[in-house]
Structures are given as structure tokens and as C-alpha cells.
Amino acid sequence: MAKHKQILLKNIREEGQHLLEKAESRGAYKVIRKALEMDPLKIIDEVKNSGLRGRGGAGFPTGLKWSFVPRDTGKPVYLINNADESEPGTFKDRLLLENDPHLVIEGMLCAAWALQSEWSCIYIRGEYAYPYTRVQAAIDECYEKGYLGENIFGTNFTHHMVVHRGAGAYICGEETALLNSLEGKKGQPRLKPPFPAVAGYYACPTVINNVESLSNIPFIIENGGEAYKSIGVENSAGTKLVSASGHINKPGIYEIEMGYPLMDFIEDECGGVRDGHNLLAVIPGGSSVPVMRAEECKGVNLDYDSMKNAGSSLGCAGFMVMDDSTDVVEAVLNLSHFYSHESCGQCTPCREGGHWIEKIFRRIAEGNGMPGDLKLIESLCNQIGGHTICAFGDTMVLPYRSFIQKFEKEFKERISNVLKGVEHERVPMDFQSELVSIGSAH
Amino acid sequence: MGFSISEKARQRLEELKKRYPKPQSAVMSALYIVQEEHGHISDEAIDWISGEVGLKPVHVLELATFYTMYRRKPLGKYHVQVCRTLSCALCGAKKLMEKMQERYGIAPGQVSEDGMFSYEYVECLGSCGTAPMCEINDTYFENLTPEKFEELLVRIEKEQPDLSLSTIEGKLGEGLSGCPKSEVM
Ligand SMILES: Cc1cc2nc3c(=O)[nH]c(=O)nc-3n(C[C@H](O)[C@H](O)[C@H](O)COP(=O)(O)O)c2cc1C
Ligand code: FES
Numbered sequence: 001m002a003k004h005k006q007i008l009l010k011n012i013r014e015e016g017q018h019l020l021e022k023a024e025s026r027g028a029y030k031v032i033r034k035a036l037e038m039d040p041l042k043i044i045d046e047v048k049n050s051g052l053r054g055r056g057g058a059g060f061p062t063g064l065k066w067s068f069v070p071r072d073t074g075k076p077v078y079l080i081n082n083a084d085e086s087e088p089g090t091f092k093d094r095l096l097l098e099n100d101p102h103l104v105i106e107g108m109l110c111a112a113w114a115l116q117s118e119w120s121c122i123y124i125r126g127e128y129a130y131p132y133t134r135v136q137a138a139i140d141e142c143y144e145k146g147y148l149g150e151n152i153f154g155t156n157f158t159h160h161m162v163v164h165r166g167a168g169a170y171i172c173g174e175e176t177a178l179l180n181s182l183e184g185k186k187g188q189p190r191l192k193p194p195f196p197a198v199a200g201y202y203a204c205p206t207v208i209n210n211v212e213s214l215s216n217i218p219f220i221i222e223n224g225g226e227a228y229k230s231i232g233v234e235n236s237a238g239t240k241l242v243s244a245s246g247h248i249n250k251p252g253i254y255e256i257e258m259g260y261p262l263m264d265f266i267e268d269e270c271g272g273v274r275d276g277h278n279l280l281a282v283i284p285g286g287s288s289v290p291v292m293r294a295e296e297c298k299g300v301n302l303d304y305d306s307m308k309n310a311g312s313s314l315g316c317a318g319f320m321v322m323d324d325s326t327d328v329v330e331a332v333l334n335l336s337h338f339y340s341h342e343s344c345g346q347c348t349p350c351r352e353g354g355h356w357i358e359k360i361f362r363r364i365a366e367g368n369g370m371p372g373d374l375k376l377i378e379s380l381c382n383q384i385g386g387h388t389i390c391a392f393g394d395t396m397v398l399p400y401r402s403f404i405q406k407f408e409k410e411f412k413e414r415i416s417n418v419l420k421g422v423e424h425e426r427v428p429m430d431f432q433s434e435l436v437s438i439g440s441a442h
Numbered sequence: 443m444g445f446s447i448s449e450k451a452r453q454r455l456e457e458l459k460k461r462y463p464k465p466q467s468a469v470m471s472a473l474y475i476v477q478e479e480h481g482h483i484s485d486e487a488i489d490w491i492s493g494e495v496g497l498k499p500v501h502v503l504e505l506a507t508f509y510t511m512y513r514r515k516p517l518g519k520y521h522v523q524v525c526r527t528l529s530c531a532l533c534g535a536k537k538l539m540e541k542m543q544e545r546y547g548i549a550p551g552q553v554s555e556d557g558m559f560s561y562e563y564v565e566c567l568g569s570c571g572t573a574p575m576c577e578i579n580d581t582y583f584e585n586l587t588p589e590k591f592e593e594l595l596v597r598i599e600k601e602q603p604d605l606s607l608s609t610i611e612g613k614l615g616e617g618l619s620g621c622p623k624s625e626v627m
Contacts, residue, residue, distance in 0.1 A: 086568065126511045127567050129580035168510035183464075186505060202463055245532075245573060246528075326532065
């Protein structure tokens with residue numbers, strides 16, 4: 001520990017940190033008091049200067065997003081904290097919500113003051129029942145103490161905060177699907193523009209930020225944008241929570257400084273891959289980014305630019321590690337089931353194409369692949385990417401294309417074995433059946 | 443058949459409706475509240491919710507089928523959701539499924555004869571670092587092995603603990619004694 005500057009996880013292991021009294025004894029709600037004495041526009045400037053980029057996956061500059069909010073419409077401004085965290089491989093927001101909810105709330109309050117918003121909402125995925133109870137309890141404590149509600153901290157600022165539970169749809173993490181869901185509709189994305197900053201929740205100006213993005217705000221206000229920027233590297237300021245999982249000795253959540261070498265992260269933080277095995281591949285940013293082969297990981301750093309130059313993406317840093325025992329065909333089949341199941345069904349290319357691709361991967365895995373199958377998948381990917389309302393379609397094809405391109409030999413071998421009549425012993429990783437879903441059939 | 447719901451549930455919904463700019467935002471909460479009291483969401487429930495939040499019944503029905511956590515038919519008293527997505531799959535989630543099948547002789551979506559258990563495969567539950575894992579009602583059980591999973595099922599059969607989140611009370615059931623609700627690395 002302590003090798004990296006800790007901004008978000010500083011107090012996470014402390015006993016009782018989820019309780020207001022304990023959190024306050026460690027400094028919670030000091031910064032919001034300071035913020036309330038600052039000019040809201042000055043806060044936005046500090047956040048701009050900090051170089052903070054959205055941690056929900058897209059990496060959009062947070063301060064810039066805030067500056068898009070019009071201030072003279074006469075309509076209320078809403079702030080939404082995206083706690084839908086459902087990207088496979090990602091589990092960092094849960095930790096913050098569960099163990100340091102007051103940090104999250106303080107970050108939201110600072111943002112709310114900067115945006116002059118009187119109402120905010122934490123949209124938390126339905127399965128996060130325990131984090132939900134923790135956050136709700138924290139909010140209740142704040143109301144009791146006068147940290148939420150009217151005239152908070154004795155100022156004339158009023159702010160109300162609501163926790164809203166989702167109900168099992170991955171797509172509600174996409175910001176416009178989230179807005180629809182919050183308006184009592186199906187979680188299906190909207191066309192942009194208009195962007196939420198202009199017309200979001202009930203057509204009012206709305207800012208949507210990820211839990212981790214907002215949790216960085218108190219540090220930025222307390223220490224100034226420059227101090228935040230001095231951590232990390234150019235274009236990737238600050239620290240990043242990495243959710244590490246898969247075939248490693250020490251899975252878990254690590255707060256690293258941006259720009260930290262990827263291989264050091266695997267060896268030092270994650271304790272290396274399981275004994276007796278070698279690294280095969282990494283999906284570094286959550287399942288919706290291109291996979292990287294072991295040899296591509298060398299010399300790459302965990303920051304936006306370095307990952308992009310390496311042909312992948314930092315995404316939301318859902319870091320999934322596969323060792324050489326992994327059957328890559330089964331792995332991508334597993335992911336293709338996720339995407340075909342989670343498509344909201346609005347756009348034909350994604351809804352239909354996603355299912356087709358899963359079927360083709362399945363027949364390859366089952367030993368019934370046909371010579372043209374890889375080309376067929378590529379052609380389907382071309383028809384999905386860029387042809388849908390939201391980025392779900394664009395990102396789903398990234399793992400498909402990269403798996404096929406980087407493990408072409410494995411895919412081709414599997415298909416040509418079929419033609420030669422060679423049996424491949426299957427170790428299925430995708431054990432879904434057609435019966436899987438009880439609740440819905442979208 | 444008429445639709446009935448407790449006064450407490452009704453009050454809870456009223457309170458929630460006031461928290462949003464428009465009452466229709468509380469429709470998802472209304473679905474949860476009804477599901478908590480009735481175990482699933484019936485056609486009568488859809489009509490009732492529709493009246494409460496001011497949306498057409500077909501609109502409410504659409505939500506009840508779009509969102510996977512709403513159930514249109516009763517499930518087992520303990521509904522086991524085993525994560526099947528990549529990190530869990532890499533760490534052996536398949537063995538958990540096999541245990542389920544072996545122990546209760548049911549397929550995903552079916553309910554055991556005594557009405558106690560049902561199960562399904564679900565997508566990533568945000569516990570990939572403690573894979574494989576499952577969620578039973580509203581409680582997570584992480585870092586499982588087939589053996590630990592079996593022990594867990596045996597304990598649930600015996601202790602019959604409360605593992606559900608009460609939407610009306612806003613609190614999670616007491617859970618199995620001695621089982622952490624969540625683990626931090
Ligand atoms: C399919 C899809 C799923 C998404 N899921 C999430 C999510 O679970 N959590 C999240 O914070 N952002 C998610 N996003 C990104 C949001 O749309 C949005 O960009 C983000 O919440 C903005 O916050 P940030 O600027 O602080 O990152 C998703 C985007 C897409 C296209
Ligand atoms: S893959 Fe199972 S919890 Fe994420």
C-alpha cells in the first residue's frame with residue numbers, strides 16, 4: 001500500500017467509515033463547507049483545471065461537461081450520479097457506495113453547488129441491495145443533521161437527494177437510457193443531440209456523472225485543480241480505481257496513479273497470474289474494449305493515451321486477466337451472450353446482429369463452425385458498429401473483432417478441425433441455455 | 443379478484459412519489475413494493491400501479507417485462523442467481539450451476555417441488571473480484587467454491603434466514619449468521 005497516492009480509498013478500510021460521525025471525524029463534509037463559500041463558476045474552473053476525466057468509461061472531461069449546462073433557462077438543473085455499474089469486470093463503484101458513502105455524497109453536494117442544482121439522484125443498479133441500504137442510511141443521516149434539505153450548513157442553499165434503484169438492465173448505465181428509466185420508461189437510449197446537459201431529465205438541463213468521477217471532487221476543491229493534475233500523467237490526471245479479476249493471485253480493487261505500467265500492476269498489485277500458468281490476455285477496461293494479448297501488454301501504461309496507442313482503451317478499468325488455460329473461443333462466446341442478452345432491442349442491427357453473432361460463436365465453440373464464419377462475423381460487426389442509437393452497438397463489436405484478429409489461429413484451427421473431423425474437447429464457459437431468463441424476454 | 447396491498451406499502455409509495463419531480467418516476471419503486479408483498483407482479487397489480495402513478499397499464503406492463511428483476515410469476519422462496527459472465531466463468535462458476543441442478547433436480551427457471559428454491563443464470567453482478575459468486579434473494583455470497591456453495595445451501599435449508607431487501611422498510615434482511623454481507627479486499 002501507499003505506493004500510490006490514495007484519494008478515493010484513503011478511508012475505505014477504516015472501521016465505521018459508512019457512518020456520519022466516523023466519516024466526519026476523518027474530515028468528511030469539511031470541503032463542502034469551503035465550497036459553499038466559493039463562487040460556483042470558480043469550482044467549475046477548478047474541475048476543468050484538474051484535468052479530471054469521466055470515470056464511467058468514455059473519459060469525457062468533467063469540468064467541460066459541467067460548463068455546458070445553461071444557467072439562464074429558468075428550468076431546474078438536475079445532477080445524476082450513475083451508480084448502475086454493470087460493465088462486466090467492474091466493481092469499484094460498489095466499494096465506494098458501500099464503505100464510504102459520505103465521500104460520494106459530499107462529492108455530489110460540491111457538484112450540485114457548482115451547478116446550482118437543488119435535486120440529485122443516485123441511480124443504483126437493483127442488485128446492489130446492500131450498497132443501497134448503506135447509501136440510503138447515509139443520506140438519512142445527512143437529512144437529520146441538516147446536511148441535506150433546506151438551508152444546508154446554514155447557507156441558503158437547498159438540496160435534495162434521492163436514491164433510485166434500477167431493476168436489472170445493463171443498458172440503464174448508458175446516460176440517456178438512464179434518464180428514460182428514471183422518467184418511468186423502458187431503459188432505451190435517446191438520440192443525441194439534444195445532450196442531457198441541455199435537455200435531460202424531464203427535458204431539463206442534467207449532468208450525469210459516474211460515482212468515481214464525483215468522488216474525486218472534494219479532493220479537487222480542497223487542494224485545487226493543479227494539485228490533482230500533478231498526480232498521474234499528461235491527459236490522464238489523478239488516480240484510477242482498477243477492478244482486477246480473473247486468473248490473478250490477488251483480485252480486488254486498487255487505486256493506482258494514472259500512467260502506472262500495466263505489467264507492474266499485474267505482477268506487483270495483482271500478485272501475478274496463478275502459479276503454473278502464463279499470462280495469455282487481458283481485457284483492460286471492462287468487457288467492452290479490445291482484448292490485448294500478453295505480448296502487447298509490455299511497455300503499456302494504465303492511462304488513457306497509452307492504452308489507446310496500444311489499440312485498446314482504459315474504459316472504466318474493469319481489468320480481466322486470462323491465463324493460458326483459457327479457451328479464447330469460449331471466452332468470447334461468453335461475452336457475446338452478455339451483449340445479446342443486454343441489448344435493449346431498440347435498434348435492429350444490435351438486437352438481431354448481436355444474437356446472430358452469439359449463434360455463430362456458439363457453433364464454432366461447439367465444433368460446428370463453417371469456413372466463412374469469421375468473415376460473416378466481421379460483416380455483422382460492420383453492420384452493427386456505427387449504426388445504432390447508442391454506443392452499446394459500437395462497443396460490443398470491439399471485443400469480437402479483437403478476439404478474432406488476435407487469436408485468428410485459434411479460431412481457424414477450431415473451424416478447420418471440424419472439417420478434418422478432429423474432435424475438440426469442450427470446456428464450456430458459457431453455460432447458458434435458451435431458458436435462462438425468467439423475468440424478461442427483450 | 444380484487445387487488446389488496448398493506449397500508450404501509452401504500453404509504454411508502456406515497457412518500458416516494460413526493461421525492462421526484464413527477465410521480466411517474468416512482469413507478470419502478472411501485473413495482474418493487476408490490477413484488478415484495480405479493481412475490482410477483484400480477485395483472486391486477488399492474489392496474490393498481492397504473493392508477494397510482496398515472497401511467498397506462500400497458501406502459502407499466504412494458505416495464506415489468508423489460509426489467510429482469512421484476513417477476514411475472516412466483517419463484518422459489520429462495521431464488522438463487524448465479525453469475526455466468528466472464529470473470530466468474532473463468533473462476534469456475536459452472537460448477538456452482540451443476541450443484542444447483544444436482545441438489546434440487548431443477549432447470550433454470552423452475553421451482554423445486556417444495557417451493558423453496560429456484561435459480562437462474564445472470565449477468566455480471568459487480569463482484570468479479572470475488573468470483574465465482576451468487577446472489578440469493580437480495581444477498582451476495584462471494585468467493586464461493588462448490589463445497590462452500592453446498593454448505594451455504596444446507597444452511598439456508600435449515601436456518602431459513604431472511605435474505606431479502608425490504609423495499610417498504612428500506613432494509614436488508616438479517617442474513618445468515620456469521621456471514622459477511624460483503625467483503626473488501
Ligand atoms: C452501454 C453503456 C453502458 C454504460 N454503463 C455505465 C455504467 O454502468 N456506469 C457509468 O458510470 N457509466 C456508464 N456508461 C457511460 C455513461 O453513458 C456516461 O457516459 C457516464 O455515466 C458519464 O459519467 P462520467 O463522465 O463521469 O464518466 C455506459 C455507457 C454505455 C454506452
Ligand atoms: S463476472 Fe460475475 S460478478 Fe462480474
